[in-house]
Amino acid sequence: MAIISIVLPTFNGERFLRESVDSCLNQTFRELELIVVIDGSTDKSEYIMQQYDDPRLVVIKTENRGQAEAMNRGFREASGKYWSWSSDDNVYMPDAFEVMWNYMQEHEEFAAVSTDGLIIDEKSRRIGYQEFTWQCFLYRADVARTIPVHRSEARILEDIDFFLRLKHYGGPVGRISRPYIKYRVHKHMVSHTRxxxxxxxxxxxxxxxxxxxxxxxxxxxxxxxxxxxxxxxxxxxxxxxxxxxxxxxxxxxxxxxxxxxxxxxTPVGWLQNRIHIAVRSQLGKIRSRLKLLHYLTLSQWSFHNSND
Incomplete structure (x- = not known):
């Protein structure tokens, strides 16, 4: 029986699906299962999943009912004591689940733990750093079962909706201030298209x-x-x-x-609002890039020291 269950819903996500699946199955923590829910995809997602031969992999095909229902379907099959889910365009660092599992063993007071993440583009280039993201996380299955399921009315915001309710009903969420996921930003992601x-x-x-x-x-x-x-x-x-x-x-x-x-x-109101949002957005991007530069500098410094 798996210790960790990861659910990965996908809808026409063939472009990055293989990389995302590989990052789950190639974890240093081996006692896990990956449940891929193909949510009515019409692309080559099913064919891609047929190329895998790993007993830890479960593939479920459903009609297209949206991400919330796909996750609920996946978690009905989950056997792990700890749960997580991912997107078909994100990529975990190899030791992400080992680090988070160890953290949860040391902090029994937490219902979940979340890590920072690196922001990448369509070509996997690092373009930013995101703190305390709801993209890389691990939580206790017994706690998750005590709160309502993933809700379709929270479409596009399923992650935020779930974790706010988890914190409220289940307990505090710990934080690991290092990036253990590459969060991909691209024009076809749901948060952009909708x-x-x-x-x-x-x-x-x-x-x-x-x-x-x-x-x-x-x-x-x-x-x-x-x-x-x-x-x-x-x-x-x-x-x-x-x-x-x-x-x-x-x-x-x-x-x-x-x-x-x-x-x-009004024209004046629209222009004023656009300028305000543009300035706020650019400041956010600058902060994100500075945090990325700081992280890369520290990583390089640690690498040199370890080789001295």
Whole structure:
């Protein structure tokens, strides 16, 4: 029986699938199983998976029902005491699960652990560093079974939704401040192709988190930010959805939100918003690249010292 179960849902992800699967099966921690759920793919994903001959690999074919349902299907087959999941475009470092498993043995008070990650592009070039990512993690299966399953209404934000509920109902999440995954950013990733949907889903989920006590936050600032994200892409239908939700919930800052909504639809409001988001985005990229440079410098220094 496996100690760790990894579920990897994929929908038409043939381009990076083999590299992602290999990074799971080639871990230094061997007592694991990888459950690949082919979620109605019409590409060569099934053919790629047929090329493997590893008893630790389980392949499940389903109709296309979305990532949340694919993960729920995969975890129904999981036998490990510790669970994780991955994407078909991310790549683990070889010792990722050994490091996380050791951490969990030493910290029984934690329900899960998460690590930092390197951001890579389509050609696997390192372009940034991400701290405390929800991309590389390990959590206790018995804790996961006590909270609701992955929810389809949290599409695009399944990882954040799950871990906020895990922390609230299951216990604290530990952190390893080193990168153990390569998180790939590319134009075909779901968070990019469905970017116009994300603000409305996020607004609804964050409203639920804050009102139910799952997380703390400034509700008004959250709604304002989601409107701004929509306006950047002129996603006026999504802005209408956010406003309808705010009116339905009778939020106390509704008048201010109405004014913001109208202003963002004007040429001046759109331009001002675009400049603000662009500056914030560039500052974020600069910080990410500086963190990457710091990490690479320390890694090179450690390598030289170990060879002295």
């Amino acid at each position: 970017i116009k949907e994300r603000p409305l889903i996020s607004a609804k989920l964050n409203y639920e988190y804050i009102t139910s006590g799952i997380s703390q936050g400034d509700m008004e600032a959250m709604f304002m930010d989601r409107l701004s994200q929509c306006a950047l892409h002129r996603a006026y239908d999504t802005m209408d959805g956010i406003m309808a939700f705010a009116r339905e919930k009778a939020v106390p800052f509704l008048n201010a939100l109405e004014r913001k909504n109208l202003f963002l639809r």
